[in-house]
Amino acid sequence: ETGVTQTPRHLVMGMTNKKSLKCEQHLGHNAMYWYKQSAKKPLELMFVYSLEERVENNSVPSRFSPECPNSSHLFLHLHTLQPEDSALYLCASSYTVLSNEQFFGPGTRLTVL
Amino acid sequence: QKEVEQNSGPLSVPEGAIASLNCTYSDRVSQSFFWYRQYSGKSPELIMSIYSNGDKEDGRFTAQLNKASQYVSLLIRDSQPSDSATYLCAVYNAGNMLTFGGGTRLMVKP
Numbered sequence: 118e119t120g121v122t123q124t125p126r127h128l129v130m131g132m133t134n135k136k137s138l139k140c141e142q143h144l145g146h147n148a149m150y151w152y153k154q155s156a157k158k159p160l161e162l163m164f165v166y167s168l169e170e171r172v173e174n175n176s177v178p179s180r181f182s183p184e185c186p187n188s189s190h191l192f193l194h195l196h197t198l199q200p201e202d203s204a205l206y207l208c209a210s211s212y213t214v215l216s217n218e219q220f221f222g223p224g225t226r227l228t229v230l
Numbered sequence: 231q232k233e234v235e236q237n238s239g240p241l242s243v244p245e246g247a248i249a250s251l252n253c254t255y256s257d258r259v260s261q262s263f264f265w266y267r268q269y270s271g272k273s274p275e276l277i278m279s280i281y282s283n284g285d286k287e288d289g290r291f292t293a294q295l296n297k298a299s300q301y302v303s304l305l306i307r308d309s310q311p312s313d314s315a316t317y318l319c320a321v322y323n324a325g326n327m328l329t330f331g332g333g334t335r336l337m338v339k340p
Binding site for chain 2: 150159205207214219221223224
């Protein structure tokens, strides 16, 4: 399998559930990202990891918790979400965080009831 | 002022015409610029990158960069209905974080 993959592709959860989004990249990249895309809003950067270390946390609520166990895998743990958190969550990777081209996974469409 | 601005559109062009998509950015020190295409319900797909002033051509696509005017554009020649999508402009800011514009929706009519 090549590129950036994400699972699940669709997720419906209640506000009290705990779930996790998974991202895997097969490109040999060292940087990985989580973005949120809501309707009619620009892509919002949430978290950046470089060589498994978090380098950016863009004022994201603590109900979103990222984890990067190695340079190929990235998780987003979700807990006590709100309906306004419903969005498309996109994972991306790049060779480094320094101005490199980023490649996106297919995204997880999240609906919070 | 938004960091990266695009006209949301829709921009409607007839098949075979040139589509011109524009983007302005606020951070004067930005050095890397990208255009992504996003079909409805899909993730963004990188189509062009440009790093220096001038034009860069790739098939039917030409990216143009003018750092003095803080302006980057994308031209699509011989537009096809399959080009109908939202085009996202993205710019690395001073903090080396990629910032996206809101996107321009392009509609190519047969």
